[in-house]
Amino acid sequence: MSVTFNGKYLAPFINAHEYDALQPQVTALHKVLREGTGLGSDFRGWIELPEKYDREEFARIKAAAQKIKKDTQVFIVIGIGGSYLGSRAVIELMHSPFYNSLKKDTPDIYFVGNNINSGYLNEVLALCEGKDVSVNIISKSGTTTEPSIAFRVFRALLEKKYGKDGSKGRIYVTTDKAKGTLKKLATEEGYETFVVPDDIGGRYSVLSAVGLLPIAASGVDIDELMAGAKAAQDDLASDDIAKNDSYKYAVARNILARRGRDIEILVSYEPAFAMMNEWWKQLFGESEGKDNKGLYPASAIFSTDLHSLGQFIQQGSRTMFETVVHFGQAKTSLTIDKLDEDIDGLNFLAGKTLDYVNDRAFEGTVLAHTDGNVPNVVLEVPKIDAHEIGYLIYFFWNACAMSGYLVGINPFDQPGVESYKKNMFALLGKPGYESEKAVLEARLGR
Structure with a gap:
């Protein structure tokens, strides 16, 4: 397995027999999930997506991404919730939170339609001045308020800049395959169209056209992304908790929740993981938060947030646990130099890499927090690349589905959003x- 569940630091909080006690329930729910006899069964398309995705559309996505790279300086992605969080998360993790400032052969990418703030939208419009612009509008219905307003604005910008006909080759529509306002408009205007799958909800959609077009336009290898997800699909097909680490994670969450640990903090020591935190919060929060049930999904980036939230985590109310996504290998390396005058007292670190120091911070923090009675789950990920991120995405999908069924809710709907x-x-x-x-x-x- 690429992503592995490290329960070493859970030993003081969860006994081995507690996993065994829940195995019969997991086995039954696994059967329900895989056979489609449970709640939300119409939205299980993500389970076999890495194997059964539309190859023809996938090729068109790659072709569109190549065109965007060649003729576009600013690529505007319009969507809210699952229509943008996944793609932004992958782009920032794979490249950098400073993606738009990097020297690159891909367009700057800005995400709009995820709020209703005039200042934000006007700033993005200003960034488009004097640049070649293309737009990807992502909405199943075409009537969701936030993205619909943004699309009005940017469609007008493109038609003014390139003319009605010239703008058609710069508008990419990801929507329902057959119905809806946006589908009707795309057909009438001749925009290139990609499909929001009927059997996959927004928060499970990042590896469909919803997320893949922006991700591919950023230069990420989407073949590798899908290959990683396929590896996870294969590895995580067992109902045996001892062989399925995504289910073991789901079970650990459930056991801790039953003990009053109803806040889960997803932690990474990689700043570029911040938007993955946001994607994960929607995935679990929107999936589990029903019928007065569910864990509250929070997040932090360490060591940064140790200087703000660290005091509360160490000594505050004992209502939480942490899940740490730990990468075994950093994207790049930087070595600490020795100074002639050891003014800051850090010469003892000379010759060490920042990654080495970061790992010691991780180890020291896990020990301190568990000593402070905060359970810590650690998910080990070998490195940051497209294959491993595809695997991690599927790992979380699978865990979320099982976790939702364990608490007795439908993990695939979101009635409260309305x-x-x-x-x-x-x-x-x-x-x-x-x-x-x-x-x-x-x-x-x-």
């Missing part, structure tokens, strides 16, 4: 929401 939308539409005066508007405005005192 509540804020209904209120927002009413307060904005959308036709059909008149009665709700009066009630909500009264509650707001106006």
Whole structure:
């Protein structure tokens, strides 16, 4: 396995027989998941995606990415939630959080349509001035408020800059294969179109066209990404907790939650992992947070956040546990030099790499936090490359599905997301929401 579950630091908190006690339940739920007899069974397309993805569309994605690299300086990706988090996470982890500042032969990539802030959108528009621009709008329905507003703005920008006909070759649409407002528009206008799969929810969609076009446009090898996910699909097909580390992770989460550890902090010592943290938070938060159940997904980047959250984690309320994604090999190396005058007292580190120091920080922190009664799960990942990241993505998908079933919820829907939308539409005066508007405005005192 590429990603392995290291339970060494869980020994004081979970006994070996506790995993064994949950094995019959995991076996039954694995059968339910694989046979499609459980809750949300219509959204299990991710299970076989690394093996059964559409090869023709995959080739078109790579061709479109090559075109974008050649004719585009600024690539705008429009989407919210699962329509952007996964691709941004992979791009920043594989390249850098400073991706747009790197010297490269790929376009700068900006993600919009994930908020409703005029300052943010105006700043991105300013970055497009004098540049060749292309757009990827990602929305299954085409009517989600945040991306729809952004698409209005950038479609107008392209049509003004290139003309209506000239803009058509710069708009890439990822939407439903057959229906919806955006699909209808794409067909009428002749935009190149990719498919949001019917059987894969947004937070499980990063390895479909939803995530692959932006990822490929950034220069990441998507063949390797899919190969890593396929390796995970093969490795994690067993119902045996002892052979399936993604299930062991799911079970450990469940055991800790039953003991009142209802906050999970995903930690990495790699700053470029910050957006992967955000993708993971949507995956688990949107999947598990139902029926007054579920762990609250939080995140941190160490050692940075040890100087802000570290005090609370060490000595605050004992309601949490940490899951550390630990990379065995850094992307690059930097060695600490010796100074003639040891002003900062760090000459004892001369000749050591920053990666060596970072690993000692990891080890020291795990020991300190477990001494402070904070359970630590460690997920070992050999290195940062497309293959390993594809594997890690599938690992988390598989763990999330099992974890959701273990707590008795549907891990593939998100009914609660609609509540804020209904209120927002009413307060904005959308036709059909008149009665709700009066009630909500009264509650707001106006």
